[in-house]
Amino acid sequence: MSLDARWQRILTNTALYLLLTIVAVIVIFPLWSALTISMLSETEVASYPPLLAPTSLYLTNFVRALExxxxxxxxxxxxxxxxxxxxxxxxxxxxxxxxxxxxxxxxxxxxxxxxxxxxxxxxxxxxxxxxxxxxxxxxxxxxxxxxxxxxxxxxxxxxxxxxxxxxxxxxxxxxxxxxxxxxxxxxxxxxxxxxxxxxxxxxxxxxxxxxxxxxxxxxxxxxxxxxxxxxxxxxxxxxxxxxxxxxxxxxxxxxxxxxxxxxxxxxxxxxxxxxxxxx
Amino acid sequence: MVTNDQRLASQKSSRRTPSSSRARWREMKKFLLALAYLSPSLLIFLAFVFIPLIRSFILSTQLTDPIGRPVAFVGLTQYQRLLQNPQFLNSLQRTLLFVLYTVPTTLVIALGLALLGNLRLRRISIFRMIFSLTIAVSAATASLIFLYLFHPALGMLNYLLGLVGIPSIGWLTDVRTALPSVALVTVWLQLGLNTVILLAGMQGIPEELYESAMIDGASGPARFRHITLPLLSPTIFFLLVVDLLAAFQAFTQFHVLTKGGPINSTNVLVFSIYREFYFNGQYSYAAAQSIVLFFIMLVVTIIQFGVIERRVVYE
The missing domain is CATH 1.10.3720.10 (MetI-like)
Structure with a gap:
């Protein structure tokens, strides 16, 4: 395999992985949001702009939901x-x-x-x-x-x-x-x-x-x-x-x-x- | 113990028309045995499918009191009432629009996801799993998640739109966007099952076909059009049936997200049936609607099997 062909292959694969990742992020986004919000405190959940990831392993909401x-x-x-x-x-x-x-x-x-x-x-x-x-x-x-x-x-x-x-x-x-x-x-x-x-x-x-x-x-x-x-x-x-x-x-x-x-x-x-x- | 000769004799007699009384008795015994095995299922189907379907129809020809007891026979006037009722016609139109919004979109996106998931790359199984994840999500939980995402002020979607300079959308609160918003949730929810089944279908296509097409110099899109799509058509047909039936029967999303509103813009047929009989006590009117739903689905299924399936390529 020539060097050119190898480079081209690496390039296509990178592009494909990038595409796959973007699509995967979109598909999983609603579930990720649910998980994020479930670990936000009262003040965090009402904040704007909305948080894209939990800031800490805050589990109080789970206890409250169960109680x-x-x-x-x-x-x-x-x-x-x-x-x-x-x-x-x-x-x-x-x-x-x-x-x-x-x-x-x-x-x-x-x-x-x-x-x-x-x-x-x-x-x-x-x-x-x-x-x-x-x-x-x-x-x-x-x-x-x-x-x-x-x-x-x-x-x-x-x-x-x-x-x-x-x-x-x-x-x-x-x-x-x-x-x-x-x-x-x-x-x-x-x-x-x-x-x-x-x-x-x-x-x-x-x-x-x-x-x-x-x-x-x-x-x-x-x-x-x-x-x-x-x-x-x-x-x-x-x-x-x-x-x-x-x-x-x-x-x-x-x-x-x-x-x-x-x-x-x-x-x-x-x-x-x-x-x-x-x- | 049964000897070989006796077995041969019994095989012979089953091939013959059962004229003798012994053969007839053997047929009878087989039938009774089969009936015994089928009876648990048959009893349930009789009690909760066939008899209720007939009762639905009978109910639709009667007037009922508020707890569902028939008080007068009115024939087919309920159906006449239905066809003149703008609210029912609206429900019918909303249902068809919802089917139109969800079914083709789901199939096209799932086809894209399946093509991506079918790439020969390392760690592709992780992506396949993500693409099929919504199989495990119920309509109720999906709706609750999107209820947050759609939130006009706190919701993530309007925030993300704002980042790219698109003004906020009313989502569930706007008459124009409510139905497409519910459709969006439904498409996301159905993607998992659709992608998984399409992926399985793609993996069943023999590799040699692609190899010989590549030797003949067929481009990627050409291979998709002339190999993947035709050989995948039974799978796509199967999904079309599944998605259509699911779209006509969708209820949970509407109950959690919109309750039929705003201004009946998401009052689809099944939601209307639920509201008329469970809240308004209009049993016979709701029963008439449910019979209409039955006939719509019957016609859709017949058309699919009669017309579309003939064009589907089977191996």
């Missing part, structure tokens, strides 16, 4: 709700996907269409009757109301079915010959093999439920039963909280999902894109 609003209770509710929905969806979707992948029954295609059609019905089109149902069952302000409507998932069933179809049918024949019942075949052989797909669905459904907003807003009024996304916006509505305390709350609420993002990101992407691109 003055039942944030931990909200967090607990959200985690209970998300875990229950995640577990329920894993179970119902595994069972349904098993039927679609391993049982040749009459009307299978029609049934599959019935499942897929639920993806076309927006949640908002059914929300008024669902609200009335949950209210008449006395499920407002309960975990039942927060979880039961979401215990089935067409998307998850589809995702798992796609994965189950890659499992050789000979395995099923062999299991049948050995006298293994269908439910045992599912739990002992299919599910352990499908661990990557189950992981994807678990991360996906947890995130979806944890970030829910409209439904918990409708069916929870009791402060003890609020979920974290609603609770955190209530912090904003109350005038006594300044931006720095609200942002401290926001940072706390974001922590679980960021942890999940770091742990499960690759899994989530691999699983989702396998289903999406090959669809």
């Amino acid at each position: 003055q609003a039942p944030l931990l209770r909200y967090l607990f509710n959200s985690i209970v709700q998300s875990t229950l929905v995640m577990a329920g969806q894993l179970i119902t979707a595994s069972l349904a996907a098993y039927a679609f992948a391993f049982i040749d029954f009459k009307g299978r295609n029609l049934m599959f269409l019935v499942f897929l059609s639920t993806l076309m019905i927006p949640w908002e089109a059914t929300i008024i009757p669902n609200y009335l149902t949950v209210r008449s069952l006395g499920w407002t302000d309960t975990y039942m109301g927060l979880t039961v409507p979401f215990l089935a998932t067409a998307f998850g069933t589809f995702l798992l079915r796609q994965f189950f179809l890659t499992i050789p049918r000979e395995l099923q024949d062999a299991a049948t010959i050995d006298g293994c019942g269908s439910l045992r075949f599912l739990t002992a052989i299919v599910l352990p093999l499908a661990r990557p797909a189950l992981g994807t669905l678990a991360v996906y459904s947890f995130l979806q439920t944890y970030n829910q907003y409209l439904w918990p807003l409708l069916i929870t009024n009791d402060q003890q039963m609020r979920t974290v996304q609603i609770g955190i916006t209530l912090l904003q509505d109350e005038e006594r909280f300044a931006f720095n305390v609200v942002m401290a709350g926001v940072v706390l609420v974001l922590l679980p999902t960021f942890a999940l993002f770091i742990v499960g990101n690759r899994q989530l992407i691999r699983g989702l894109t396998a289903g999406a691109v090959k669809g």
